[in-house]
Amino acid sequence: MAERSFAHEVKKLREGAGTTFAGEGILAVTKALLQSGVAYVGGYQGAPISHLMDVLGDAHEILEELDVYFENSASEATAAAMMAASVNYPLRGAITFKSTVGTNVAADALANLASGGVRGGALVIVGEDYGEGSSIMQERSHAFAMKSQMWLLDPRPNVEAIVNAVEAGFELSEASNTPVMLQLRLRSCHLYGSFTAKDNVRPPMTVKDAVENPSRQLDRIVLPPASFLHEKEKLEDRWPAAVEFIRSRGLNEVIGAGTADVGIIVQGGVYNTLNRAMELLGCSDAFGNTTVPTYVMNVTYPVVDSEILDFVADKRAVLLVEEGQPDYIEQSLNTILRRAGSEVILHGKDLLPVGGEYTAAAVTRGLHAFLSKHLPAAVSAKPSLLLPKTDPASPFAPRVDAEVVRARPPGLCTGCPERPIFSALKLAEKQTGKQHHVSADIGCHLFAINEPFNLGATTMGYGLGSAGAAALNSKDADRRTVAVMGDGGFWHNGLTSGVGNAVFNQSDQMLVVVDNAYSAATGGQDVLSSRADSQLRSTKHPIERAVRGIGVTWAKTIANTYDIAKLRDVFVDALTTPSSGPKVVVAQSECMLNKERREKPLRKQAMQSGKRVVKERFGVDAETCTGDHACIRVSGCPSLSVKPNPDPMRTDPVATVLDSCVGCGVCGANAHAASLCPSFYRSDLVHNPSWRDKTLARLRRAWIGLMSAGVERRAARYEMVEELA
Numbered sequence: 001m002a003e004r005s006f007a008h009e010v011k012k013l014r015e016g017a018g019t020t021f022a023g024e025g026i027l028a029v030t031k032a033l034l035q036s037g038v039a040y041v042g043g044y045q046g047a048p049i050s051h052l053m054d055v056l057g058d059a060h061e062i063l064e065e066l067d068v069y070f071e072n073s074a075s076e077a078t079a080a081a082m083m084a085a086s087v088n089y090p091l092r093g094a095i096t097f098k099s100t101v102g103t104n105v106a107a108d109a110l111a112n113l114a115s116g117g118v119r120g121g122a123l124v125i126v127g128e129d130y131g132e133g134s135s136i137m138q139e140r141s142h143a144f145a146m147k148s149q150m151w152l153l154d155p156r157p158n159v160e161a162i163v164n165a166v167e168a169g170f171e172l173s174e175a176s177n178t179p180v181m182l183q184l185r186l187r188s189c190h191l192y193g194s195f196t197a198k199d200n201v202r203p204p205m206t207v208k209d210a211v212e213n214p215s216r217q218l219d220r221i222v223l224p225p226a227s228f229l230h231e232k233e234k235l236e237d238r239w240p241a242a243v244e245f246i247r248s249r250g251l252n253e254v255i256g257a258g259t260a261d262v263g264i265i266v267q268g269g270v271y272n273t274l275n276r277a278m279e280l281l282g283c284s285d286a287f288g289n290t291t292v293p294t295y296v297m298n299v300t301y302p303v304v305d306s307e308i309l310d311f312v313a314d315k316r317a318v319l320l321v322e323e324g325q326p327d328y329i330e331q332s333l334n335t336i337l338r339r340a341g342s343e344v345i346l347h348g349k350d351l352l353p354v355g356g357e358y359t360a361a362a363v364t365r366g367l368h369a370f371l372s373k374h375l376p377a378a379v380s381a382k383p384s385l386l387l388p389k390t391d392p393a394s395p396f397a398p399r400v401d402a403e404v405v406r407a408r409p410p411g412l413c414t415g416c417p418e419r420p421i422f423s424a425l426k427l428a429e430k431q432t433g434k435q436h437h438v439s440a441d442i443g444c445h446l447f448a449i450n451e452p453f454n455l456g457a458t459t460m461g462y463g464l465g466s467a468g469a470a471a472l473n474s475k476d477a478d479r480r481t482v483a484v485m486g487d488g489g490f491w492h493n494g495l496t497s498g499v500g501n502a503v504f505n506q507s508d509q510m511l512v513v514v515d516n517a518y519s520a521a522t523g524g525q526d527v528l529s530s531r532a533d534s535q536l537r538s539t540k541h542p543i544e545r546a547v548r549g550i551g552v553t554w555a556k557t558i559a560n561t562y563d564i565a566k567l568r569d570v571f572v573d574a575l576t577t578p579s580s581g582p583k584v585v586v587a588q589s590e591c592m593l594n595k596e597r598r599e600k601p602l603r604k605q606a607m608q609s610g611k612r613v614v615k616e617r618f619g620v621d622a623e624t625c626t627g628d629h630a631c632i633r634v635s636g637c638p639s640l641s642v643k644p645n646p647d648p649m650r651t652d653p654v655a656t657v658l659d660s661c662v663g664c665g666v667c668g669a670n671a672h673a674a675s676l677c678p679s680f681y682r683s684d685l686v687h688n689p690s691w692r693d694k695t696l697a698r699l700r701r702a703w704i705g706l707m708s709a710g711v712e713r714r715a716a717r718y719e720m721v722e723e724l725a
Contacts, residue, residue: 005054009023010030013059014062015197017198017199018197021194021197023159024190025191025193031163032162034063034068035167036166037202037203038094038203039067039093040082040091042093043079044079045072045097045522046101047135047186048189049097049126049127049189054523057536062200067206072525072526074491074492076097076098077109080113083095085120085210087119087217087220088216088217089210089215091205092121092203093122095125099127099144100139100141101137103126107144111147113179115222116222116230121169121174123170124180126184131186141181142300143326145300146328150178150301152183155182155188155269155298156253157187157191159194160193162188165182165251171245171249175242176238176245177237177238178242242302258293259293261375262375265320266321269323273358273360275290280381280383281380282380283378295308305336308333308336308337317373319366321352327348330349333348352366361396364385413638415663416592417587417591418444420567422448423453423673424571432575437469438483439457439458439459439465439481439509440458441463441486441489442462442463443488443521445486463491463492463493464489466483466499467494469481469509470502470507483498486515486516487519487543491527491528498511499547503550503581507582510571510575510583516589516590517588520593529541529542529546542586547584553581554579555584555585556584556585557585558587564669565672611688613688615663616683617657617663620654620679623646637666639661642655642656668680668682
């Protein structure tokens with residue numbers, strides 16, 4: 001079950017030549033693939049291209065009609081290795097994954113692919129996750145393109161430009177026998193726009209045709225002496241062919257040519273931000289009609305020397321807008337210009353930030369510094385963002401004391417089944433009296449490093465939680481190391497790199513596999529152990545069976561993570577048992593977000609049709625609550641908050657449960673398992689109550705009124721005595 005369904009949107013993929021296709025960037029990319037005659041597509045989900053995998057999955061009927069093969073790959077390495085189909089056959093193939101973490105995983109396969117080269121167009125669609133909205137380490141994909149000499153497209157954030165880049169990417173790949181990377185930034189994936197559609201094209205050769213007509217070329221296999229010749233091919237044949245194709249097709253653009261004797265060179269993906277900065281300074285409008293010549297690098301690798309030299313030929317100075325570090329393009333341009341004897345002044349990261357996302361504010365400041373120095377007449381406006389932070393008119397002037405605004409790190413969702421896992425682990429540590437090194441992993445469970453759990457010391461990559469604890473394995477230590485990974489990471493990489501490695505080396509760690517039934521952190525896609533029925537994929541393969549299959553002898557599956565006391569006892573057992581070798585605890589409960597996505601529409605439909613619907617809610621008895629807030633410290637649920645104490649004799653605020661509660665019961669289970677106060681209660685919210693519900697409600701109200709009557713009378717007497725006194 002993916003984060004959302006595109007079943008309605010994918011109908012647009014059938015639109016034919018001459019129609020206006022309107023939609024999100026990801027949907028446009030899918031349409032461009034079909035228009036290009038793609039034969040196979042694969043990939044691994046991850047922001048910002050998770051939705052591309054979801055769209056392809058929802059469009060499986062259209063793909064099947066066109067004989068296009070599609071699969072959700074087990075990892076990015078699997079997806080990259082798929083492209084071997086384009087080595088010996090004229091099959092156009094595309095794969096997609098998140099970068100740079102996905103490219104890291106796929107690097108071995110991509111390096112071999114780039115070495116031997118391809119016959120069919122091979123397009124790697126990389127979701128560039130760099131900048132302020134990123135969830136990963138701050139690196140660029142550019143290094144991978146340079147390292148393996150794959151060509152890198154970075155089109156302007158414009159739906160039509162992106163579609164053209166997809167189609168041109170296949171052609172460039174075939175013209176130069178080289179795989180091509182298409183870099184799509186976060187905003188490019190989710191922007192909306194339109195373009196004139198073409199007919200979908202059935203691939204001239206399908207995967208079925210290739211299977212039935214096997215072919216091989218010995219000189220394409222990466223073994224000496226062929227591997228030495230591949231490097232020679234890259235330099236003498238493929239590179240010149242790529243440069244010629246880029247020049248002849250005009251993939252890079254010059255905007256505002258001849259309007260000034262200074263210029264700007266910009267990566268295509270940053271063009272919209274640059275134009276906004278120019279608009280703020282008064283030297284362009286919203287449609288890109290600029291008074292400063294701009295060379296837009298829709299292809300950032302290879303750099304076309306002759307185009308650079310042509311652009312700067314009549315310029316005194318040029319500003320390069322290159323987001324991120326290292327400054328690969330700036331170094332390349334300096335080499336090109338100095339070798340050619342050009343005297344043009346090249347500015348770049350001397351005026352712009354060395355690292356970090358190039359926001360409109362950052363680019364405006366750098367551009368203003370450049371134009372003020374070399375073309376001050378072009379600046380006709382001075383936006384307030386250029387004012388110093390000390391100026392009250394600046395949008396960046398501090399409005400409140402920085403100490404008042406507290407950091408708000410990401411946390412687990414309300415009702416998340418992973419929260420009780422870490423509550424149980426904290427309680428297990430308390431019971432054993434020992435703290436443990438916890439090797440964390442990529443996924444929602446990584447949020448446990450923050451308050452209130454403070455669990456997790458390192459994270460080394462997706463599915464590498466167990467491997468990250470490999471060195472911390474001592475037979476003489478008085479405690480075990482704890483490792484964590486999710487079910488998505490387990491099937492991606494963890495089974496072999498983590499569990500298999502621990503079995504082979506007899507590691508004495510305790511591994512907790514968080515099995516929430518999906519690859520939840522990437523949007524809720526199914527994995528091998530998902531419990532859902534699927535017509536397209538094979539599911540329901542238990543994780544415990546997999547780990548026992550490779551040699552784990554101590555393994556237990558807990559089918560309900562909300563049973564904190566039981567989970568705590570299993571952790572204590574795993575941490576104290578004399579049994580050697582890895583101990584694996586599989587903690588199962590469905591991702592609450594996916595559960596709510598599935599059940600909320602059903603509840604709403606049932607309520608509208610008049611059916612009886614019961615929803616559990618939890619609360620705190622304010623008169624019983626002591627106000628020590630231990631329940632919040634051991635849980636951290638977003639639905640647990642505080643409110644004023646109703647007792648005038650007490651000043652400490654009491655705990656309360658907000659309306660966002662989903663009735664998971666973690667608060668009450670924590671209170672019981674940790675021997676906290678008994679102030680939590682459960683209530684059932686009944687929609688469309690039956691006659692039995694109404695009768696019971698009347699009886700309960702009557703009974704409560706009868707039992708409390710004496711209390712009320714005594715309270716009234718005391719109040720009367722106080723008034724008389």
